[in-house]
Amino acid sequence: MKILLVDNEPEIRAVLKDMVSAWANGMHTIAEADGVQTGLEQIRLVSPDIVLLDVEMNDGTGFDLLKLLSAPSFQLIFTTAHNQYAIEAFRFSAIDYLLKPIDPADLHRALEKAMSHLSSNTLQQQLSILLQQYAGKNEPERQIVLKDVDKTYFVKISDILYCEADGSYTKFYFSNAEPLFVSRNLRSYEELLAPAGFIRTHHSCLVNPSKIKVYDRKTDSGTLILEGGHSIPVSQRKKDFVLQLLENRK
Numbered sequence: 238m239k240i241l242l243v244d245n246e247p248e249i250r251a252v253l254k255d256m257v258s259a260w261a262n263g264m265h266t267i268a269e270a271d272g273v274q275t276g277l278e279q280i281r282l283v284s285p286d287i288v289l290l291d292v293e294m295n296d297g298t299g300f301d302l303l304k305l306l307s308a309p310s311f312q313l314i315f316t317t318a319h320n321q322y323a324i325e326a327f328r329f330s331a332i333d334y335l336l337k338p339i340d341p342a343d344l345h346r347a348l349e350k351a352m353s354h355l356s357s358n359t360l361q362q363q364l365s366i367l368l369q370q371y372a373g374k375n376e377p378e379r380q381i382v383l384k385d386v387d388k389t390y391f392v393k394i395s396d397i398l399y400c401e402a403d404g405s406y407t408k409f410y411f412s413n414a415e416p417l418f419v420s421r422n423l424r425s426y427e428e429l430l431a432p433a434g435f436i437r438t439h440h441s442c443l444v445n446p447s448k449i450k451v452y453d454r455k456t457d458s459g460t461l462i463l464e465g466g467h468s469i470p471v472s473q474r475k476k477d478f479v480l481q482l483l484e485n486r487k
Contacts, residue, residue, distance in 0.1 A: 238265045238352075241285035243276040243302070244316065245294040253289065253316075253339065260345045273297040277305055285311050287351045289335075292317040300371060309360050312351035322371060328429055330367035331382035331389070332360075359389045366391070381429065383409060383419050390417060394433050398463050400426050400443040412448065412464055438479055439472045452483055 240257055244250045250269055257267055268283045270276040272294045280288065288311050290299040299315060315334040317323050327334040333347050359382075366380050383390045398410040402423035409417045419426075427435070427443050438444050438461060451462035458476045461469040471479050 238287070238355075239268065239283050239285045240265055240348075241268045241270065241276070241279055241283055241288045241311075243270045243272075243279070243288065243294075243299070244291040245271050245296075246291075247271070249291075249337070253344075256339070256341045256344050257289075257348070259341070260348055271295075273299075273302045273305075276302050280306065280309075280311075286355055287312045287314065287348065289314045289316055291315075292320050292323050300368060303364055304368070309364070310358070311360070312354055312357070313360060314347050314351060322373075325429070326367050326371040328425070329370045329381050330363045331384055332363050332367055357389070359391075362391055363389075379433070383417060385418055385420075394430070395445075395447070397430075397435075397445050398448045398465065398467060399445060399469055400430070400435075402441040410467065436475075436479065436482060438475050439470045442469050444469055446482060446486070449483065452480070 240261070242250055242253050242257065244253065250271070254267055254269065261267065268279050268285065270279040273296045276290070290302065290313060292299045292315060303309065313332055315323070315327060315332065316337060316339060317334060318337045324334065333350060335343055335347055363382055366382055369379070379394050380391050381394055383392055396411050396413055398412055400423060401408045401410065403418070405420070405422050407419050407421055407423050407426055409419065423441070423443055427437055430443065434447070435443050435445055444461060444463070448463045449461050450464060453460040453462060458473040459471045459479070461471060463469060
């Protein structure tokens with residue numbers, strides 16, 4: 238197996254190479270590049286199975302490099318010094334990333350995960366969502382990538398009815414598909430979907446307000462009825478916020 242390290246700082250590349258070598262135990266080829274152009278050259282020359290790609294480099298960004306590839310077939314792991322816009326884009330697209338300074342255990346877990354997905358062919362679609370999100374495009378057909386144990390799903394945000402907490406998992410409900418369990422907690426999706434207008438109506442529910450059809454006042458704090466007849470509780474603490482949102486929507 239071939240692994241490519243793309244980072245503009247020689248010291249970081251050296252440390253990263255040592256960590257990857259310790260994990261690879263001499264079983265894999267490790268190549269290096271220091272920027273967009275050399276990274277492109279190495280990808281074409283080496284045909285790597287896994288690429289660890291820095292976000293910010295001297296001659297451009299990792300995103301600039303990816304735009305130059307027509308059909309990337311490798312597994313991708315980004316490395317970044319806490320670029321918040323990039324991290325949000327990674328989370329939307331479900332592309333793995335590591336924060337600098339990189340912890341060896343985190344790196345090894347990311348490499349093991351990449352190894353287990355070598356046969357996956359979803360990177361091109363994930364990159365499309367990643368680049369759209371990083372560019373700040375708020376398009377009607379905006380998507381998010383969700384993964385369960387077996388599959389990767391490319392979901393239009395506008396098709397999500399609501400999300401429900403289930404321990405450390407989140408259950409997604411859709412207007413046109415079966416529910417989906419994802420192994421991330423509701424709080425992480427609240428952070429991603431709040432800018433798209435989603436609201437926390439209850440400690441266990443995150444709702445797409447465009448799907449609300451009725452506010453039922455029969456209980457003290459009320460119940461929301463969504464498209465398809467789904468009933469969503471409103472907590473007493475969230476009642477005024479939800480009512481104000483619904484009033485402003487008129």
